[in-house]
Amino acid sequence: MSSNSVPSSSDKLLSTAQIRQAFIDFFVSKQHTHVPSSSLVPFNDPTLLFTNAGMNQFKDCFLGIDKRDYTRAVTSQKCVRAGGKHNDLDNVGYTARHHTFFEMLGNFSFGDYFKQAAISYAWEFLTSKQWLALDAERLYVTVYETDNDAYNIWHNDIGLPADRIIRIGDNKGAPYASDNFWAMGDTGPCGPCTEVFFDHGEHVEGGLPGTPEEDGDRYIEVWNCVFMQFNRLADGTMEPLPAPSVDTGMGLERISAILQGVHSNYEIDLFVNLINSAAKLLGIANEGQASLKVIADHIRAVSFLIADGVLPSNEGRGYVLRRIIRRAVRHGNKLGAEDSFFYKMVAPLVTEMGEAYPQLVEKQAFIESAIEKEEVQFAKTLAQGLRLLDSELEGLKSGDVLSGEAAFKLYDTYGFPVDLTADITRERGISIDEAGFDEHMEQQRQRARDSGKFDVDYSAAIKVETATEFVGYEQLEDDQVTIIGLYQDGKEVDELNEGEQGVIVLNRTPFYAEGGGQVGEMGEIRSASGVFEVEDTKKSGQAIIHHGVVNMGSLTTQQPAEAQVKSNIRLASARNHSATHLLHAALRKVLGEKVSQKGSLVTSEVLRFDFSYDTPVSARDLLTIERLVNEQIQANIATQIEFMNIDEAMAKGAAALFGEKYGETVRVLTMGTREIEDGVEKPFSIELCGGLHVKRTGDIGLFKITSESGIAAGIRRIEALTGMGALRYVQQADSQLTTLANQLKAKRPEVAERVQSMADKQRELEKEIERLNQKIASAQAASLIDDVQLIADKKVLIAQVAGIDGKAIRGLMDDMKSKLQDTIIVLIGEKGEQLALAASVSKSLTGDIKAGDIIRYLATELGGKGGGKPDYAQGGAPNSDKLATVVAQLPSWLESLLA
Numbered sequence: 001m002s003s004n005s006v007p008s009s010s011d012k013l014l015s016t017a018q019i020r021q022a023f024i025d026f027f028v029s030k031q032h033t034h035v036p037s038s039s040l041v042p043f044n045d046p047t048l049l050f051t052n053a054g055m056n057q058f059k060d061c062f063l064g065i066d067k068r069d070y071t072r073a074v075t076s077q078k079c080v081r082a083g084g085k086h087n088d089l090d091n092v093g094y095t096a097r098h099h100t101f102f103e104m105l106g107n108f109s110f111g112d113y114f115k116q117a118a119i120s121y122a123w124e125f126l127t128s129k130q131w132l133a134l135d136a137e138r139l140y141v142t143v144y145e146t147d148n149d150a151y152n153i154w155h156n157d158i159g160l161p162a163d164r165i166i167r168i169g170d171n172k173g174a175p176y177a178s179d180n181f182w183a184m185g186d187t188g189p190c191g192p193c194t195e196v197f198f199d200h201g202e203h204v205e206g207g208l209p210g211t212p213e214e215d216g217d218r219y220i221e222v223w224n225c226v227f228m229q230f231n232r233l234a235d236g237t238m239e240p241l242p243a244p245s246v247d248t249g250m251g252l253e254r255i256s257a258i259l260q261g262v263h264s265n266y267e268i269d270l271f272v273n274l275i276n277s278a279a280k281l282l283g284i285a286n287e288g289q290a291s292l293k294v295i296a297d298h299i300r301a302v303s304f305l306i307a308d309g310v311l312p313s314n315e316g317r318g319y320v321l322r323r324i325i326r327r328a329v330r331h332g333n334k335l336g337a338e339d340s341f342f343y344k345m346v347a348p349l350v351t352e353m354g355e356a357y358p359q360l361v362e363k364q365a366f367i368e369s370a371i372e373k374e375e376v377q378f379a380k381t382l383a384q385g386l387r388l389l390d391s392e393l394e395g396l397k398s399g400d401v402l403s404g405e406a407a408f409k410l411y412d413t414y415g416f417p418v419d420l421t422a423d424i425t426r427e428r429g430i431s432i433d434e435a436g437f438d439e440h441m442e443q444q445r446q447r448a449r450d451s452g453k454f455d456v457d458y459s460a461a462i463k464v465e466t467a468t469e470f471v472g473y474e475q476l477e478d479d480q481v482t483i484i485g486l487y488q489d490g491k492e493v494d495e496l497n498e499g500e501q502g503v504i505v506l507n508r509t510p511f512y513a514e515g516g517g518q519v520g521e522m523g524e525i526r527s528a529s530g531v532f533e534v535e536d537t538k539k540s541g542q543a544i545i546h547h548g549v550v551n552m553g554s555l556t557t558q559q560p561a562e563a564q565v566k567s568n569i570r571l572a573s574a575r576n577h578s579a580t581h582l583l584h585a586a587l588r589k590v591l592g593e594k595v596s597q598k599g600s601l602v603t604s605e606v607l608r609f610d611f612s613y614d615t616p617v618s619a620r621d622l623l624t625i626e627r628l629v630n631e632q633i634q635a636n637i638a639t640q641i642e643f644m645n646i647d648e649a650m651a652k653g654a655a656a657l658f659g660e661k662y663g664e665t666v667r668v669l670t671m672g673t674r675e676i677e678d679g680v681e682k683p684f685s686i687e688l689c690g691g692l693h694v695k696r697t698g699d700i701g702l703f704k705i706t707s708e709s710g711i712a713a714g715i716r717r718i719e720a721l722t723g724m725g726a727l728r729y730v731q732q733a734d735s736q737l738t739t740l741a742n743q744l745k746a747k748r749p750e751v752a753e754r755v756q757s758m759a760d761k762q763r764e765l766e767k768e769i770e771r772l773n774q775k776i777a778s779a780q781a782a783s784l785i786d787d788v789q790l791i792a793d794k795k796v797l798i799a800q801v802a803g804i805d806g807k808a809i810r811g812l813m814d815d816m817k818s819k820l821q822d823t824i825i826v827l828i829g830e831k832g833e834q835l836a837l838a839a840s841v842s843k844s845l846t847g848d849i850k851a852g853d854i855i856r857y858l859a860t861e862l863g864g865k866g867g868g869k870p871d872y873a874q875g876g877a878p879n880s881d882k883l884a885t886v887v888a889q890l891p892s893w894l895e896s897l898l899a
């Protein structure tokens, strides 16, 4: 397509892909830089669950914290609104415009152009014959009530008649709470906005913005242009931004619907193709089923989330992803899918969107396998859920009510929609306590809302304006620092006294603050008047803050002081941190490049590394990984630390942590041997990292993996030790082996073999005992026949047999039955602490007494359990001194029934 026009919408309907491209082309022609969409997992922003607007990646540009080498940008941004604050999941598929995933087209100005140009660009792009060529007569705009500038630009410059410009005030019950005042969240950049609406025509119900019918579908918002002017602080203060800016947003799916002359977003080319693919896959016709729309919508959110590194799990983002997948699968089942099918939707999605988002193409196989795995797991869960439902229903009879709690558990844990549960219970005449269900649902929503808030670190409560200089890379102590702030319970104080907990801020510090997986450091801060024990060090903005307690005397602000980090702890942490880098590199070498870091923890005692990998790491691979790391330690190579431009670091292949935000200049750590590959030097490990490390790999001493485990679907965790910790671990294992060898009277290398042969021997002996018991039992059986007695004229045999358990008693009973006709036989086997109970009643006698009744009677008397059919029943009970009495009374109980 040419860079300055698109085929007119009257000649030919524009495809979604063409509209996306046209938007970008238009703004590039207006000197905007085309910036790629950012990840759906927001960069280091604890206030957001998922990226939900085009401006998210530019938040710091608006605030003036971040500077880019452009002041105009255009994007097509991936957005997800599911979970957290905007949770529309239950509506998706049933309305014309709800989606979990959508694309937002946006143009941005960071202190460059403002209202005038922003409005002109919007109008030109929407109405110019060269671009979208929308009928200007069908467009209406809204402005913030007091925004006369915007009003005048629309009216005087664009020439829009007054009856098509609507002023909207604070219509949501608080100052600045308005459809025409946009805010990213409770805090952050915000400002008045102007919106453009398209009139779908008289045949659709609905009224203009500001009228009671505004929620109808006739007038649809297509363009939102925010004039970013303020930063809203947590206490509600509106702080002016350093420079007025512009943030516009246009939903790609909506504008496509308008240009393609359809009413619902689900009728645009992209969705029609996805829906048809889903129908074909399920072998059904597309008859507008909501379930097909659900599948077409959800495959987008799911695939893009997985491509951006989210995997199904039971918490946070992974949980939202899991619910979306399960919702799609349930809708597939509704349409008749019996096996995993959802993962097969990735291919049609790649066809539709792969060109605009190459990451989908690159990660197609990975996305498919992650979805398929979740589908298989859900199928199992579904079966478990059905079992749970069966057991919940066991005690209930027709007319009863299933508790709301049980219905909710099925919904929440097993993904059972309440209507599915209701269908099943209805068949048994049982209804559901819907009010109870709703109550649990509301509690869960509250929990989701709370978790959506993403508790911010407690250091954030302390607002320190200054920046602390960190001098700890090279030194452990600094005896010329100044206390510049003291805090207690989050409030600034002048003095901290003996025994008091608090926080100290210094102008300069050697203490490393928690970050990059490494925990904060410990040590002491001493002044002329007191000693403060540092228990933890964290960051708050640009400041480094020391948490701890005054051990002696008192400390006051502005006092000179000495700061000293505990050196043994520092060195042990550095060993673990450096070993983590070597481990990361070794994992990628042995398991492949698909291994990516998901998290890490480095303390002075252990290191923990979480990474994406689908299956448990084999014992053999673990040995290789451990060996590779130790080879690097023995090579004793100096650690190289360099500062460079981020692009340069990436070009060198430095591993960066996904979702972490890096500045333009980064600290790059190179460790281990350098190999030459294709003429290029490849170090064993190269990573971006701000943490503390050993000077040479040899300082790590020894590296020992202690465990490998799964922590969530597709995520593994390795824990390991270094230095003396690793040595202690090996020594302990070694001494355990020696003890074991001594106990077995074997040489150490023979221990495993010896244990194996003992286990084999034990199995043989058990079998032998079993055989002997059976022999004894049948010998006993022969002699038992003599004990048959008559009770109320019926032949009855009551016998106690030693060494017989629940398994053996059945064989013995068969033996007895073959020898005794028309007899009631009761056998009580005694083995260890357990009694095995069995009763047999010949068919001719079941009219008089039932075996099940006899066993139930015995079980009740003996405090056990049991039951069965009229001719045979079995049970068990603990062996106790009640046995003799119960056996003695059994004949008279039988007599009372038989007489």
Ligand code: SER
Binding pocket: 052, 053, 054, 055, 106, 182, 224, 225, 226, 247, 248, 249, 250
């Ligand atoms: N931030 C605004 C929105 O999301 C405009 O991009 O609607």
